[in-house]
Amino acid sequence: MDNSTVPLRVLIVDDEPLARSNIAVLLARDAGIQLVGQCGSAEDALEAIAAVKPDLVFLDVEMPECDGFEMLDRLGLSPPFAIIFVTAHHQFALRAFEVGAVDYLMKPFDDQRFQRMLERVKERIRIPGETRRFIVKNGNILHVVKYAEIDWIEASDYYSTLHSGERTHMLRRSLVDLESLLTPYGFCRIHRSAIVNLDRIRALEICKEGEYEIVLEGSQRLRMSRRYRKPILDRLG
Template identity: 50%
Template sequence: MTSPDERSQSIHVLVVDDEALARRNLTLLLRKDPDIASIIECSSGLEAIEEIRRSRPDLVFLDVQMPECDGFDVFEILGADMPETVIFVTAYDAYALRAFEAGALDYLLKPFDDARFHRALARAKEKLARYAPTQRRSISRIAVKSRNQTLFLDVSDIDWIEAASYYACIHIGAATHILRRTLQELEQDLDARTFARIHRSIIVNLDRVRGLELQDGGEYEVVLNSGERLRLSRRYRKRIQERLGELAGGR
């Protein structure tokens, strides 16, 4: 019988470190593992808090020392929302005991070699396989009331979604459907691997994105396959560029 840790997994990873080189080293190692479905990078604790709440990663590699909000702050602020599988990464061994008391699965001390990294990843994969209570669930259809009928929209057909106060405007081709739900509520039900926020009031289906276009003023627009152009907020620019890069690389 195949043991849980030997089964094929689809693991979504978040790498948090304020040093770009440190993030890159971890990302390169993770990309070699076929069980890693996606990798998102964050350069600060505050950014990590927002990303964890949004995409709910399976595994987090978390730096301890970061300005403004360190790894322990991330644990404290998120509380029960913190993923159960976290590996601390730091250049200082003085934090090891505190890390395990906080609930970390492992503690990677920089600089670590490939063998040490793979042992930590293997432990994480085993825990995820054995103890993950549920798989990430996302809706496949949305019910929208229109006049005297109810329409069932396939989520995969959605091009983009726009906030309108307490409503969400769902755009599918030339049609627009109004749903009485906030954008934030709807975002929680959508598959974070396919849908991403590009502005505080806009979510796009990444499968519908043709590319990013730089404008004269230095701002970017997201260009959809339909020709629709949507403003890309600076706040989400780096994340979207990374996500689209993953898709282009076949992840």
Template identity: 40%
Template sequence: MINKIRTLVVDDEALARRGLIVRLQDFPQVELLDECQSARQALEKIIELKPDLVFLDIQMPGMNGFELLREVQARGAPLPLVIFVTAYDNYAIKAFDVRAIDYLLKPVDHERIARSLKRIENSLAQREQNTQQQRILNLLADATGEDCEAILKRLASGEDIGMARYPEHIAIKESGEITRVAINSIEWVDAAGDYMCIHACNETHILRRTMKELEEELNPKRFQRIHRSAIVNLEHVEKLCSRQNGEYHLVLKNGKELKVSRSYKDRIKKLILTS
């Protein structure tokens, strides 16, 4: 069930506006936000009120209906759904070229408005469904570490989407003791032969496990490989620096510098810019 259709009426003729508004009062799903007597006035109202729907006249002095929609886009504002209402039928093809939902000829009767509003309700319902699906995809992406496109491909192929749960702590056995290290506190990890050094809170812990095994336990949204033998926690990264020789280094918040290999450089740059 969608909310009321927040609506704006735009027409330079006062009688035409009033006639349409009177007819719209017969439809309880319509919430009239305002009426505008010019495209310039409508431009400001569309940006301010962000209506779901605009009943829009085409021929108006100063700026016509098509020019109004182009100006809304140029301002970076979201385009509302549009039903053109005009006395001329020669604009119909152009109206649908700008993805108008409907094209009504004056004078408009009750039945024709009803059919148009049904289309609007269907369009808004589809938009809401798409929005909900995107929210779910984003949640899945956060939980699994995969991007939305990869998740969609897996769903299309019938695969199950596993909700990966990454541990909050890692148990490290050292000198007969087991230390629980908080995952969030890990700043970086580097390999040394057949074991790894876990650097966290100014301490270094020795973990006898392969880099690949550890990488599978770490959330890829947070931990990224920067070298064949190094993983970094992006939340502990202060900046990415380039050197004159073309090398890149990550500088952590504790001042530690870590070299980024060429094969991981572009991915790390992108993650740093978007995180």
């Protein structure tokens, strides 16, 4: 079946019943949406996510006891669903995109604005992974870095460094987190502190004692750990 005809499974997480109801009413107008649950707390949401496996979650930022960001932290690796953060405050916008949100909905919102946002998000979810992107802040500039533009990613303590040609961008996400997120989109771990975009590999060079080096399109050379050699070779075919 063409996945464009399969309804998106949506979960709403908000501690305010009226807010949940408003979103549910608007979603009910879209035949391409299947509402699979509504949760009033992060605790309920964590159970629901495991049970209903949503494609898309409307997630309130500010909830008592455990907010939206804390809930995602408790999920561990990058969640297998898209996220729309819902809040009344602009200051959470950058952090929302840093943790991988596909969009950000400001309260209060009208029907037209909600519909435009939903159509935009549906398109992003349906299109191939090469169009996905990170939003990275550098000073007063927000850089848009598409997955397909990244050559490789390097662990940098609690951050990761995205290498894209001659440019580098610091992202506040762990390498383990990014590996989980990017593996379906053509990225692979090559040693404990680096992930590479397989489409950027130009050659594998056998060095002394049978060790391999990966040569990227821009002539950058990266060491490949023996532990990751077979997965890389298998994925390269």
